[in-house]
Amino acid sequence: MLPEHSIEVAFWNMQLGGLQMNYGYPDRKSDQSMLVQITEEYQPIVEVLRTKRGSMTNYNYLVVDSFSRRAVIVDPAWQMDVVEHAMSQAQASLEGVLLTHAHADHVDLAGVLSEKYGCPVWMSTREIEASGFSAANLVGIDESDWWIGGMKITPILTPGHTPGCFCYLIGDNLFTGDVLFVEGCGICPDVESAYQMFESLQRLKREIKPETRIFPGHSFGKAPGLNFTGVIRENIYLHFRDKKRFAEFRQRHVHNREKFFEFH
Ligand SMILES: [Fe+2]
Numbered sequence: 001m002l003p004e005h006s007i008e009v010a011f012w013n014m015q016l017g018g019l020q021m022n023y024g025y026p027d028r029k030s031d032q033s034m035l036v037q038i039t040e041e042y043q044p045i046v047e048v049l050r051t052k053r054g055s056m057t058n059y060n061y062l063v064v065d066s067f068s069r070r071a072v073i074v075d076p077a078w079q080m081d082v083v084e085h086a087m088s089q090a091q092a093s094l095e096g097v098l099l100t101h102a103h104a105d106h107v108d109l110a111g112v113l114s115e116k117y118g119c120p121v122w123m124s125t126r127e128i129e130a131s132g133f134s135a136a137n138l139v140g141i142d143e144s145d146w147w148i149g150g151m152k153i154t155p156i157l158t159p160g161h162t163p164g165c166f167c168y169l170i171g172d173n174l175f176t177g178d179v180l181f182v183e184g185c186g187i188c189p190d191v192e193s194a195y196q197m198f199e200s201l202q203r204l205k206r207e208i209k210p211e212t213r214i215f216p217g218h219s220f221g222k223a224p225g226l227n228f229t230g231v232i233r234e235n236i237y238l239h240f241r242d243k244k245r246f247a248e249f250r251q252r253h254v255h256n257r258e259k260f261f262e263f264h
Pocket residue numbers: 101103161178186
C-alpha cells in the first residue's frame with residue numbers, strides 16, 4: 001500500500017527559487033525508483049485553448065506536468081491545429097483525454113486524438129451508459145483518483161446538466177465543463193435534473209477550496225481561471241439554499257434546440 005500523495009518514481013532533486021523539491025515521475029525502464037512526496041507547492045501548467053467552429057466557442061485545457069511534460073487534455077473540440085500547436089509549444093506528451101460529459105462540443109476531438117496519440121479517453125461510466133457515447137480507447141471511470149506523472153486527477157460526480165457529468169480536480173484547478181461557469185451553470189433538461197444540479201453545486205461549495213481556479217467549458221464574459229471565491233461572488237446559482245427555488249430559477253426559460261447551449 002502506497003502512502004497518500006506518494007507515487008513510484010525515478011527520483012530527481014530540484015532547486016526551484018529556493019524551494020527544494022523532491023520530485024519524480026514513473027519510469028518503468030528505470031531501476032532507480034523510490035517513493036517520494038509531491039510537495040504541496042507543486043502545480044501543473046494549465047494551457048487555456050479557445051477554439052471555435054461556426055457559432056460555437058469552447059475552452060479546451062491542456063494540463064501539463066511541468067517536469068515530465070506528460071499531459072492530459074480536457075474536452076478537446078473544434079480545432080486540431082490549436083490543440084497540436086499548444087502541445088508542441090509545451091513539449092507535451094499526450095497521455096489521455098478527460099471528458100466532462102458527452103455533448104458534441106466537448107467530445108469533438110476525443111476520438112481523433114486518442115487514435116493519433118494512442119491514449120485513453122476517460123469519461124464517467126454513468127455518462128457513457130446514459131449517452132451511448134463511444135470513441136477509440138474509451139475507458140469508463142468512477143470517482144477514484146489516479147496519477148499522471150506528478151498530477152493527481154480527482155473526478156467529482158456532478159450530475160444535473162447530464163446524468164454523469166464529471167468535474168476534474170488537478171492540483172488547485174477544477175475543470176467544470178458545463179456544470180459550473182463563472183456566470184452561471186449549465187442548462188438542465190427537467191426539474192429533477194435541476195434538483196441534481198443544485199446538489200452538485202452544493203457539493204462543490206463544500207469540497208472545493210476557495211483558492212481553486214475554475215476552468216469552465218465556456219465563458220459568458222469573464223476569462224477562465226477565476227478562483228472559486230471570485231466565482232461564488234459572481235454566480236447567483238451558488239447562492240440558493242433551497243432546491244425548489246433553485247429549480248424554479250434554473251428552469252425559468254423554456255429551452256428549445258436552437259438555444260440548447262445557452263446557460264441562462
Ligand atoms: Fe453540455
